[in-house]
Amino acid sequence: MIRAGREEHVLTSADLAQREGLALGTWKNRKAVSAPGRPAPVSSKGARTLLWDGDQQDAWAAGRPVPPLPAKDDPGDWLDRQEAAASLTPPVDPRAWDSYARESDDLRAACREIGGVDHWPRGVIQAWEQTRPGDQGKRERGGRPRGTGDLLPREEIRPRAAELLTADPAVTAHAVADAIGVHPGTATMALAALRADAVAVLLDADPQTTAADVVAQLGYRTRTARSALRAAQARR
Numbered sequence: 001m002i003r004a005g006r007e008e009h010v011l012t013s014a015d016l017a018q019r020e021g022l023a024l025g026t027w028k029n030r031k032a033v034s035a036p037g038r039p040a041p042v043s044s045k046g047a048r049t050l051l052w053d054g055d056q057q058d059a060w061a062a063g064r065p066v067p068p069l070p071a072k073d074d075p076g077d078w079l080d081r082q083e084a085a086a087s088l089t090p091p092v093d094p095r096a097w098d099s100y101a102r103e104s105d106d107l108r109a110a111c112r113e114i115g116g117v118d119h120w121p122r123g124v125i126q127a128w129e130q131t132r133p134g135d136q137g138k139r140e141r142g143g144r145p146r147g148t149g150d151l152l153p154r155e156e157i158r159p160r161a162a163e164l165l166t167a168d169p170a171v172t173a174h175a176v177a178d179a180i181g182v183h184p185g186t187a188t189m190a191l192a193a194l195r196a197d198a199v200a201v202l203l204d205a206d207p208q209t210t211a212a213d214v215v216a217q218l219g220y221r222t223r224t225a226r227s228a229l230r231a232a233q234a235r236r
Contacts, residue, residue: 011052011054164179202214
């Protein structure tokens with residue numbers, strides 16, 4: 001998985017080949033992926049597209065000690081389809097996850113392509129699981145773990161989050177969660193939906209709206225603007 005806050009450090013095999021001065025085909029033919037000591041990919045086991053942590057790869061290439069990645073799970077971790085499917089209780093086949101991800105507005109809004117691979121925040125997956133079709137997750141797990149439940153009625157979550165987003169376009173999910181008393185995953189979903197709504201308005205006015213336009217007009221951070229733009233475009 002891609003640990004929280006590490007998404008901007010992700011490299012693809014093509015990135016590594018370029019850094020090492022090789023064509024991608026040559027890099028693969030030389031089995032550079034298995035070079036002695038090279039840090040393992042951050043991709044899920046068996047993933048077709050391999051992704052790497054840039055800081056780890058840079059340290060290895062320079063002969064420096066390789067920095068460890070965070071070991072503790074975080075709501076901000078990014079999971080690919082295999083990891084998302086395996087994280088559910090009980091785990092499901094990745095093809096089942098594909099269906100959930102297509103059918104859920106919240107999952108579509110939260111999805112982000114990193115290194116050419118779709119990923120979802122762990123917190124969003126956890127929040128969605130509590131209300132997934134048939135409420136299966138809640139029945140089998142007995143609801144949210146103590147201390148992580150939403151204190152605010154569901155119908156009030158988005159309006160309250162909207163107030164905070166209006167006051168600070170760069171507000172984080174953790175800040176919203178702390179301010180209104182909800183799970184970080186719930187806050188992430190609310191913010192993602194609100195930002196996608198706002199970008200959809202821009203797209204209605206100008207279908208050629210870019211992420212840079214979103215940053216300029218709405219004040220979102222660049223990567224947030226890109227995610228919101230993709231979500232709004234997917235709706236259309």
